[in-house]
Each structure stands twice: as C-alpha cells, then as structure tokens.
Amino acid sequence: MHFQYPSRLLEEAVQEFAALPGIGQKTALRLVLHLLRQDRSVIAGFGNTLIKLSNELKFCRICMNICDNELCPVCSDKKRDPSIICVVENVKDIMIIENTQQYRGVYHVLGGIISPMDGLGPSDLHISELENRVKEGKIREIIFALSATMEGDTTNFYLHRRLNNNELIFSTLARGVSIGDELEYTDEVTLGRSIVNRIPFTAS
Amino acid sequence: MHFQYPSRLLEEAVQEFAALPGIGQKTALRLVLHLLRQDRSVIAGFGNTLIKLSNELKFCRICMNICDNELCPVCSDKKRDPSIICVVENVKDIMIIENTQQYRGVYHVLGGIISPMDGLGPSDLHISELENRVKEGKIREIIFALSATMEGDTTNFYLHRRLNNNELIFSTLARGVSIGDELEYTDEVTLGRSIVNRIPFTAS
Numbered sequence: 001m002h003f004q005y006p007s008r009l010l011e012e013a014v015q016e017f018a019a020l021p022g023i024g025q026k027t028a029l030r031l032v033l034h035l036l037r038q039d040r041s042v043i044a045g046f047g048n049t050l051i052k053l054s055n056e057l058k059f060c061r062i063c064m065n066i067c068d069n070e071l072c073p074v075c076s077d078k079k080r081d082p083s084i085i086c087v088v089e090n091v092k093d094i095m096i097i098e099n100t101q102q103y104r105g106v107y108h109v110l111g112g113i114i115s116p117m118d119g120l121g122p123s124d125l126h127i128s129e130l131e132n133r134v135k136e137g138k139i140r141e142i143i144f145a146l147s148a149t150m151e152g153d154t155t156n157f158y159l160h161r162r163l164n165n166n167e168l169i170f171s172t173l174a175r176g177v178s179i180g181d182e183l184e185y186t187d188e189v190t191l192g193r194s195i196v197n198r199i200p201f202t203a204s
Numbered sequence: 205m206h207f208q209y210p211s212r213l214l215e216e217a218v219q220e221f222a223a224l225p226g227i228g229q230k231t232a233l234r235l236v237l238h239l240l241r242q243d244r245s246v247i248a249g250f251g252n253t254l255i256k257l258s259n260e261l262k263f264c265r266i267c268m269n270i271c272d273n274e275l276c277p278v279c280s281d282k283k284r285d286p287s288i289i290c291v292v293e294n295v296k297d298i299m300i301i302e303n304t305q306q307y308r309g310v311y312h313v314l315g316g317i318i319s320p321m322d323g324l325g326p327s328d329l330h331i332s333e334l335e336n337r338v339k340e341g342k343i344r345e346i347i348f349a350l351s352a353t354m355e356g357d358t359t360n361f362y363l364h365r366r367l368n369n370n371e372l373i374f375s376t377l378a379r380g381v382s383i384g385d386e387l388e389y390t391d392e393v394t395l396g397r398s399i400v401n402r403i404p405f406t407a408s
Contacts, residue, residue, distance in 0.1 A: 047254030054247035
C-alpha cells in the first residue's frame with residue numbers, strides 16, 4: 001500500500017525505519033507514530049543516541065569487537081587467555097558465547113563469512129588482521145565458532161589453509177550445534193557445552 | 205536472554221529500539237548491528253532525521269493532523285469541502301482514507317478513542333477543538349470513522365451527545381467495515397465504499 005504522507009518530516013522518519021531489515025512501510029509508520037505520542041524529548045533522545053553511536057563507537061584494535069575505548073572488555077581483561085582465539089562472524093556471536101560463561105580465551109570478529117552468493121569474499125573479512133595476530137607467535141589455538149552452514153565450513157577451510165603453520169591447534173565447536181542452524185538460535189546449554197568439548201579441526 | 209554488551213553506546217542504542225512496540229531486545233540488537241554495517245553517515249542521518257522530526261514537526265491548527273507548516277495538506281487544499289468533517293482516531297487513519305481517493309471533505313484527529321481500560325477519557329482527546337469547529341457554524345456534517353469496536357461506538361455516542369445541535373448531520377462509515385476490526389486492517393475497496401455509502405448516525 002502506497003501512502004500519501006501529510007508531512008515530509010514524517011515520511012523521512014518512516015523511510016529511515018523502513019530501511020531496516022524486517023520492517024515494512026506500515027510497521028515503520030506505526031513505530032514513528034508511536035514515537036510521536038511520546039514527549040518530544042524522547043524522539044530527540046533517540047536521535048542523539050544514534051548520532052553519538054555514529055560519532056563515538058569504536059572497534060577493538062585487536063579483535064574488531066565493538067567497544068567504547070581502544071580495547072574491548074574481553075581484550076582488556078587480564079584474566080582472559082590471549083593465546084586462544086575464538087573466531088566469530090559478528091559481535092552478536094561474542095555476546096552469545098560470553099553469555100554461556102564457559103570460555104576464557106579471546107575473540108576475533110571476521111565481520112561475516114565467505115559467501116559468494118552475497119558477494120562476500122575473503123578480502124571483505126578481517127582475515128589479514130587475524131593473520132597478523134597469529135604471526136606475532138603467541139597464539140596456541142584457533143577455535144572456529146562460525147555458523148554450521150556450508151558458508152561457515154568453507155570459511156573454516158579457507159582460514160585453516162591460510163593460517164596453518166604446524167604449530168597452531170585448530171578446533172571447531174563440538175557438533176552439538178545442529179547442522180544447518182544459525183549460531184544465534186542455538187540454546188545456551190548446547191552452545192556452552194560445544195565450546196568446552198570443542199574438537200580438532202580436520203581439513204580433509 | 206540477558207546480554208552483556210561490549211559497549212555502553214551499543215547498549216543505549218539497542219534500548220532505544222527495544223522501547224518501540226513489537227521490538228524485543230534481540231531484534232533491537234539485530235537492527236543496531238545492521239546499522240553499524242552501513243556507513244557511519246547512515247546512522248548519523250537516521251539520528252538527524254529524528255531530531256529534525258522532534259524539533260520541526262507541527263500539528264495542523266485546524267484538524268490536528270501532522271504537518272510541516274501551520275495547516276495540513278488537506279485543510280490548506282481549497283478544493284476540499286470544509287463543511288464536512290471526518291472524525292478519526294489518528295493520523296494513520298487519515299492516510300488510509302486519503303488513499304481510497306473517495307473523500308473530499310476535511311478531517312479531525314481525536315488522538316485516540318474513549319477507552320477506560322487504557323485510562324483514556326474524553327479530556328485526553330481533541331474533543332473541545334472539534335466542538336469549537338462546530339461552534340463556528342459552518343459545519344454541515346460529521347462523519348464518524350472510528351474503529352468498529354465497543355470503544356469506537358462509545359466515542360461516537362459521546363461525541364453525538366456533546367455536539368448534537370439539531371442542525372448537524374451525523375453519519376458513520378457504512379458497516380462494510382467488519383464489526384470488531386481495527387480500521388487499518390480494512391481493505392481499500394471496502395473502506396472506500398464505506399465512506400461513500402456512509403449511513404445516518406442514530407444514538408439509540
């Protein structure tokens with residue numbers, strides 16, 4: 001359904017929300033009208049939060065996690081073991097794994113997985129940053145915690161071939177994670193067990 | 205699921221989205237991470253749009269529709285008949301009725317309907333503004349286009365009792381609108397026919 005908007009400002013705000021994934025024109029309009037029923041300061045606060053996010057948000061210079069400072073909370077935590085790197089697709093996966101409280105190593109955010117269908121190749125991911133971390137020689141183990149899909153497997157193989165130096169141990173999450181499932185829909189207990197019972201990575 | 209956020213800025217942005225109706229913590233996080241995959245200027249643009257909305261959006265001084273200037277596009281349109289007022293709950297209902305291209309009168313936005321369950325009484329709605337428009341003596345007809353629910357009917361009865369002056373014609377949308385349905389889920393053809401075939405309002 002095409003809408004005639006009574007106001008350009010209203011339409012612009014609706015378009016911003018409608019550009020988000022899973023939010024259509026009608027839902028976007030509902031959200032904006034909901035905001036307009038609040039105090040004006042609520043809308044301005046929302047806007048200012050986004051501007052602050054845009055201006056101030058940083059990415060950890062070691063693992064590419066989102067953070068407020070130079071280093072993310074994991075990389076700056078002296079109690080974490082910096083010789084084990086868990087490779088994840090995105091920041092949300094770190095949050096999900098941290099939530100299991102079963103992992104004491106550090107992370108590396110790839111920013112996606114190799115997916116020719118989506119036009120994502122190795123050069124679009126933070127792979128050279130991971131390579132540099134390995135080259136420093138202090139890493140003992142790489143854990144692949146990517147989605148258990150074909151794209152995830154492809155990325156595991158690619159990373160293994162590129163990083164393998166006969167000293168590193170490679171492992172993946174135990175296959176408690178159902179094949180074909182996205183990481184974020186895995187239940188907490190299964191995910192926690194999977195990272196404890198991780199298994200050697202075999203590139204055969 | 206409770207999340208440990210790696211960044212306060214990220215958490216604040218997620219909370220803003222999660223405060224919107226129908227958007228939970230997980231969806232909000234997904235939306236913010238989607239924004240963070242865009243160029244920073246996209247996020248800042250989103251923020252600026254909301255701040256502009258908060259600062260500049262006006263309400264039409266005649267009908268309370270949303271607008272960019274003093275008057276809304278309908279009230280400032282000389283071709284519309286200002287002696288017929290269609291009373292609606294909210295701005296979205298105007299957009300839906302305008303979309304049928306079947307109505308040439310003007311509107312009045314109540315800002316809700318009488319609903320004791322939601323703590324909404326007559327004093328919370330723009331009823332005195334409607335009363336003032338009627339008192340100017342140029343209105344011939346009032347069309348009730350509220351939801352076909354008990355609360356809508358209650359509001360119709362209340363408005364009829366308060367505005368009735370033996371000169372006004374009162375009508376409601378033809379009952380092509382299914383009883384118990386919200387206005388916004390009515391199909392376009394039915395809604396267009398309903399406003400053409402509107403029927404006399406009887407407060408019995």
